[in-house]
Amino acid sequence: MKLQFIGAALSFSLAACSNTQLNEHLNTSAPEKIQGAVATNAQATDIITLEQIMADPDWFGRAPESWYWGDDSSSIYYQQKQLGNPLRDLYAVNLLNNNEASPVNLSSKHTVSYQNGVLNKTRTHKVYTFNGDVFVKTLVSNTIKQLTFTSNAERNALFLNNGEIAYQVGNVFYAHNLQTGQIKELASLKMSAKPARTISPKSYLAVEQHKLINYIALQQRNNALKQTQKERLAIENTAVNDSKFYFGKDNRVAHASLSPSGDKLLVSITSAKSSRDKTDIMPNYITKDGVIAAEKVRARVANNRQYQEQLFLLDLVTGKQQALSYDSLPGFDDDVLASVKSENFARKGKTYKSEKKTRNIHVLQMNNPIKWSSDGQHLALMLEAWDNKTRWLTTVDFTKNELVTQHKLHDDAWINWSFNEFGWLNASNKASLYYLSEESGYSHLYYKGLNSKAVKLTSGKFEVSSVTPMLDSQRFIFKANKKHPGIYEIYQVDLAKKLTALTNLGGKNNYTLSPDESKLLIEHSTVTMPPELYVQSLKAGDAAQRITHTVSEQFLAMPWSAPSVIAIASSKQKEPIYSKVYFPKNFDKTSEKNRAVMFTHGAGYLQNSHLGWSGYFREFMFHSMLVQQGYVVIDMDYRASAGYGREWRTAIYRHMGKPEVEDMRDGVNWLIENANVDAKRVGTYGGSYGGFLTLMSMFTDPDLFASGSAIRLVSDWAYYNHGYTSNILNTPEDDAIAYERSSPIYFAEGLNKPLLINAPMVDDNVFFEDTVRLVQRLIELEKQDFETAIYPVEPHGFVQPSSWLNEYRRIYKLFENTL
Template sequence: MAIPLTLAATLAEAQSLEGGKQALTVERLYDSPDLAGKSPRQLKISPDGSRATFLVGRADNQHFYDLWQMDVASGKVSVLLNADKLAQGELSDEEKARRERQRIYGEGIMEYAWSDDGKALLIPASGKLYYYALAEGKAKLLPTGNDFITDAKLSPKGHFVSYVQGQNLWLLDLASNKVTQLTKDGGGAIKNGMAEFVAQEEMGKMSGYWWAPDESAIAFNRVDETPVELVTRNEIYADGIKLTQQRYPYAGKPNVLIQLGVIALADNNISWVDIGKETDIYLPRVKWLPDSKHLSFEWQSRDQHDLDLRVVDVTSNAKPVSLIKEHSEAWVNLNDDLHFLKNGDILWTSERDGFNHIYLFDHNGKVKQQLTKGAWAVDSIDHVDEKAQWIYFSGRKDSDVEKHLYKVKFDGSGFSKLSDKGGMHSAVFADNKAIYLDYFDSLAQPPQISLHDDSGKRLAWVEQNAVKQGHPLYDYAGLWQLPEFGSLKAEDGQTLHYRLFKPVDFDASKKYPVLVRVYGGPHAQLVTNSWSSQDYFTQYLLQQGFAVFQLDNRGSGHRGTKFEQVIYKQLGVAEVEDQKKGVDYLRTLPWIDSERVAVYGHSYGGYMALLCLFKAPDYFKAAISGAPVTDWSLYDTHYTERYLSNPATNAEGYRLSSVMPYVKNYQSGLLMYHGMADDNVLFENSTRVYKALQDDGKLFEVMTYPGSKHSMRGNQVKTHLYKTITDFLERKLQ
């Protein structure tokens, strides 16, 4: 029996979109301008709080970004820097891979950083570096040589620029233009100042070096990839095949060897931090303390059961001290919520009580107080105001399917919610002024940005993005469908949230086919009150007479450890059972044709689509599987071993979590697609299923995309992909 999800249902019912009733076409879904209108990214506030800055895609090319600004005092919005003034060219293979890890796609200005005094910006473009002084109003090319650079940073006080070039760390003195090479042995398997593959892909660690606050030193990782298996992959493009050698750490196989060094900039001498005798570990986070004398690093065991926050005095040869230890019999999730306070106390988030909450520790690592509590999760600490003793954070106290901004005092008092509108709120705070930018979206509101004071009061719109005449969505908004939310019970009694979109011109006397759109993997949610470009295709299907259903099964994110960790040591069991619960509910609806149910997902969702079709063929008539993991021994160490442990100790779990034992159950109705240059979920995952089905004489459909990576970027690729899926669904379900 379905249970109404009261808050989200009320919010969805209270909001609606008004506008024209022009029908969507597949070609329009991802054409320019974006249906969402202006959706700025890379939001920042200048250190002095005088300007809000952000990147905006152009009307004629939504993937080409210029740098914009809003004057906080006047509210005037204008272009700060036109990307045409910077070099545009081919990216290096290293930068392409890094952007794929960051899920960054586009051209023009993609990144920028403010100087500490708010008088200048550092802007990388096509492997070059530009310094934009506000007083001069122009971008100056910095003398970094001809080789491609990546991961450039302004030093904390703005005197230097650091960057990685040729797998070494370099330094540019802005006053003299003197360039210094800080490390010398980078190249081949050795990478200095760079994060390794799994750190970028699975840990959210995109950099491999960190400035001391007083500019006296730089901490950095030295990564030796020699132990990692060197794989020769065929990246298949339309005009040829590129043989690519990649160090890919398959589950159970060796990882990189990692060291943590500190470069003293007074003499460029390198000292090495004692990270312990055990070498088969991870260093997912590194952070300086405010005094620039102590450096912290998070030590994570290979099995990810243990996470240890350690601090070392870099001015001596002292052994690092362990301050905070986290342990789980399943796994410990990583976050970015470590804050060292000037009085020596430490703010840290932990799931030790089953939900991610904020804790205050003393300088010895002893808990002073748990500052947030309850059966809900903190998403992130967004800002710490030490003077006023306020912690601003995002969390799910009001609803599992929404994210709101809250604040609480250092002593746990004064807890309050700052955001008001129902949906998803992400805040960007000024460093030295009590203001923040609120990036907000909901099912009925494309992303909009507003400026607020520290009480939550809106001061100005940066981009209201109202859907009115002239907005890209307006002509289509009259047919835009909002879902119904509800909840079901899993076999173990835990609550599962769903959302159900009815077709356009819904007629309760008719029977409709339904597409179950699934992801199902850890850390993710589909059932939210949020705007997503992924829903454009959903809206198109609704106009073609399909219903669309989404359910977040056990194992997905933001619901606490009991909900998430049920998948430990065997994937694809609880997840599939929960999706079947969803179909059981759909079968109770008189307007759903239970004989015409398909499932579609990409990545983990592609894995889920295969399992649903293979393990529950009586529930699903057809499946579309995109870039699926089909055998977890083909995926990387950090992600796979987090959930399945090591294949040496859980061989049966790996076997049963693969789709391969269930291929024999396949009857009919499968479409698979994969990018032929995917370096994340390797193409071999799909070809193994192809061969098994062919050996069994089973018929299925395949679409491959030359040159496409895992994210399937590009308007032409997406247009073809969604035409292919629509054609398949119409043939199989109509």
Template sequence: MKKLSFLFFLFASAANAQQLAPLSVQKIMRDPKWMGTSPDEYRWSADSKTVFFNWNPENKDKSQPYKLNVASQKVDKAEKEEAEKSASINYVYNKDKSLGLLEKGGDIYLTNLKSKKETRLTNTLERESNARFLYNNEIVFQRADNVYQLNFSTGELTQLTNFVKGKSDAASPASRPAGRAIAQGTSQQDLWLKNDQTALFDIIKKRNAEGGNRTMGRGRGFGMVNDNVKPRVIKPIHLEDDFMAGLTVSPDGKYVSYRLIKQAAGNKNTIVPNYVTASGYTEDINGRTKVGESLSTSTTYVFDVAKDSVYAVNVSQIAGIKDLPDYVKDYPKQLEERTKKNEDRKVNLNVVNWNENGSFAVVSGRAQDNKDFWILKLDPTTGKLTLIDRQRDEAWVGGPGVSRDVKWIDNQRFYFQSEATGYSHLYTYNVNTGEKKQLTSGKWEVQQAQLSKDKSTFYISGNKEHPGITHFYKLSVNGGDLVQITSMKGGNEVTLSPDEKWLAINHSYMDKPWELYIQANKPGAKAVKITKSTSAEFDSYQWRQPDLVSFKNRYGDDVYARVYPSKNPHPNKPAVVFVHGAGYLQNVHYWWSQYFREYMFNNLLADNGYTVIDIDYTASSGYGRNHRTGIYRHMGGKDLTDQVDGVKMLVEKYGVNPKNVGLYGGSYGGFITLMGLFNESDTFRAGAALRSVTDWAHYNHGYTANILNEPFNDPNAYKKSSPIYFADKLKGDLVMLHGMVDVNVHFQDIVRLSQRFIELGKDNWELAVYPVEDHGFVEPSSWTDEYKRIFKLFENTLKK
């Protein structure tokens, strides 16, 4: 390790002899390799003696495989084949873990884990997958859409199911339960968008009056037959046009469960034009649908092998299946219509989850309106569902680990996570006694949980010490004291060795990117730093450790922030607010930010006399349910006023001039920037909005419908939350920056807002476009151009 580090330092010193200071946009927006490349993709050898990882200490074109000898703590280069051969294998074990199953190259292999002898069980052109042991040690696996059972002691292979793609010539209820009707014609969402577009733009009204809106053209083997043996017949189950998923066999081999997914019909996909292409022609990128379009639906079935019969699991049995969300009370006509219809809400059930001996089956499900998550007992003989746990949230069910499938501890207990207390915590449930037990508690979140091999201990990652610090803990499956194992302040991402004796820790701090540490899996054990990845040039600058502070917002809630004070403030005492993206994301913490470019830019701003604040506003992750859902039905509400309240704190505690405050951010941060300039113009004098959502009715369903429901069901939420409806309030100076091939927040978003500005006669805005960039910029030249414009905006408005 010492030799490798010495060579690396020689290389770094020779290649990066210059000092980084003073910072400039051109310097910090180069290809990030100038900073040095952190290690990643940690994986352990099966014997727990070696950690393999990818790293690039020599600044090559791409990272190479390396290995750490845990005993000697020596790092060497590794061959790719060596890493693959030595890596821990994720076998599917039998009950005493003497045998293991593995899929390789589409075939199934059996390994005797004592003798290490490997036997190939299948050798076919078709792919075999999802192999597992039954409780009697026989094997089941999937080939195409069907399930086969193998007795490897006798060699007998039995086909259990006969799923057939397509429709039967004489479809009958016995072969396939009746399908659902496919909606035809124009959807409610299409009508809503059309009417909204006409209401927003004068040009649409004009062209409609002239005769319609103008559009642009785009551009088997051989053998003897024994007639005395009757062939086994399995009734065919026709899948029609549906897709199969979640095929599972009960541990006793008696039942096969599966889901059939019916694709939504009649939806329109968006088109993203790509202008800079190798062909010289504009090429269309087929994009996503918009929020409010129809969703795929699924139905869960159980096939009884002995009876050769199948039935659908009836979700009408689920407690609360007809409950309407509270928001419909704001729409009396809708409430009346939906109450009268009294329809079941659409539910997607997860894979049927069996305990080890097959005596108990659990299935979880989520309502498509995002308000409910259920854990249910399934009786496979009747299809009856019995409620075990219901998580209802009038905003939307979420939080770390919540709405994931349950995992079994033993034949009696499984574990899951719930936000029932307002924070995501760990619970167990005993299927024999019906006891639900909460194992963790407090105003902190269980972010990850895994069970030890002997199933006696949980290993937990959580932010118990502080919202911005993660640690690794252990806890008995029966509950008790939570024991902290890691001790380094900052971020600790742990990869546990197969023998559970060692931790490979990916650790970072505010001003120090991620590095590999190794530690014994014992409380109080010392973590040893293994890698040193940053370049001499990066290390030549004294990067700030921002003040990590909290303040009370106007609603009395604690809001956390990073503040970058300027050592030499400009006479105007200007300030800049950086708004992180993604909404549900945490950026105020003690580890290295994923917004590393913005972190460096904030250092540059502070060097140039600005005080900078970065806020984990309402809806950021890491702070529990109320913070997570605080923007329900009003994005640009509490998340925006938190920025304003943060500025007030800067004025009171850091001496900032309230007349010279700007803000910038990308994606969700760009959205907040627009809302800030439109609706809080007394606070924000200038702003830079990058890849911004300007109208939530044009974003995707999975993200938006959680927060704002659907445009045609809850239009008020969209009108309150979309910047395009407030464009007339723009007062300060605005620069917008957007990639033209953005397949996430489409370029159309910024074009529509630009047209609004034109129709409103606004002249205090600019738009910079980036023809080759998607949502996440890639080219250093684009990053540089973008941030030079942002810096120029603040220099010209906040200092003059």
């Protein structure tokens, strides 16, 4: 298997290049163009040790978190973890005063915690909530008024178009008049049946009582008269307000969104019944009171009930409550699982009969899935079918009280949980929508007038995300991996499709636009450099200026190994498998062939062969340690990894573990042919989905690796959660075939090489039960060459340094003994 070169970016070794060479090869800015980016290294430490790299990560730096612009566009704020404890401090940076950073006192934190605030129509005031209270800021004078001071948790504060401020407390919405101080209840959402004027008798005794006793009939009549008078009073007397809306017993509010006009409210109602089964518990053995705690945890996909929501449009002026039907959505009743069910029925000797049936539909679970236009005249929302196959971007026709589909996206596999951003543009009083869609095979940006066809603004083999529409409604800023799948820069595009690269930093970059739209605040990182904050003007040719220096000198002095990012040709499909490969010195000149380790990253929707700082920073440091000792290390973005488009993402539909293991074999073959690696001295390890793939590779392709370590592993997908698993494998009820061929526990008889299982016991993501059942299966199969290490106090992502150290000592020992 020979190396496939994809452009200049792939034809070199990062380990062998200087920073300047690296930037030139990747067509990025040279370091000297990034002001203040180069730090002076202290005396280099020669030896990388497990004790150092698995210590509390505070030792190498505490990167800026939750960063945002100040309202003046000349200051920024970020949080930073305190040294040695989990508390965070808020820092302010003054860009007009030599980028000086200073901590924000707790006593004044409420004056600057407005990152999620909402501006009024004229952009002169901002409303926001802090610690459950509402604050109003006058921008020109920088003065702040606290509007509420209560023990309630006010939230979702916004300016109404009449100048009043609205906010929500529980399921009650209020409007606050800033001039008069009057507070008006706009709507109170009641999870009960509307009180009846008369209560009909139900039991035999009650019926007879109403017949025989006149006093009962009199009381019933009097109560009905009082109720009628109360209703008339609310209608005829403007000093009385009855804003209650009733949605039935045993329900809950899933979503509620108030119009900026204050006259309408969209509400989504679902059952209050939990999807959990009483058996969905997790034993916790190490507790403060010394007894075992049976903690309630998420539902297993095998137990989870089908989920649906009912939409209601509330007219807050007339009090009318109107249900919105899904029947207008194209494909609302399609049997999208017909072929899947037919295959599963046939296995049982049965025939499946497909029928049209209303699908369970709900508001898509994402940030801000319901959005009003700024004038309150239009409403858009993103809906999804429970079967994960269809997404609808809809608006509401207020005259007909109907949903109007603006865009339908169907995927025979599943709709991605990323790339669902959308919003309104309001230029020249013509309301238009923008949205992201994977319909072309990659996430791209589209623009659409309500009564016109969509216009595709970006195109190519790259993914667009993090879209920010500019105030002129003619331009958008976004993040994309256009120049290379592992490099994320910031771009601008206009409605004429003119695309402009705003940054040229290389690595990974996230951003937020300043309030005056003149600058970007950028979180920038590289493979060997944790995230720091930079500021860059939108003026052409301006360089990014580094404004934080949180990485320690000790970290900068360490001899980390920068991996090569290589496109490995696939034996199964046309696209290459992008991979990080760590080469030791003189790897091609050793007297005997090299030993190697393959690390497999987790999933959810994740990319690790990128050129930015990785969340797997301990693994990166561990790989550097292995390289020092002569190991070759490979880290592959197997099929289903993020960053490579829809086809790559959905390659595992209904058969997790097969395409990925095929890619892993291609990676091993590449190492044998290109990195002087001994085929019999390759080990593997990974956590979560990486633990699952360690098992699948060792069970289904037992000659591929000499040994492996599976961390916080999935052994049976029927025990994992619904939200992730049903996307890829449907549900066990509909598609048992997919679960059985995708779950390692069904292939455990294939194990014939040393396996180390590392399992946290209070993992509420992948339950410890997965390990327990697999171990029992291995025992019953009379397998002996496996070991299990348990970690009693650790969740899915280990926390304690002692646990990290113990775990990696075991992994290192496994490789030293077997490779």
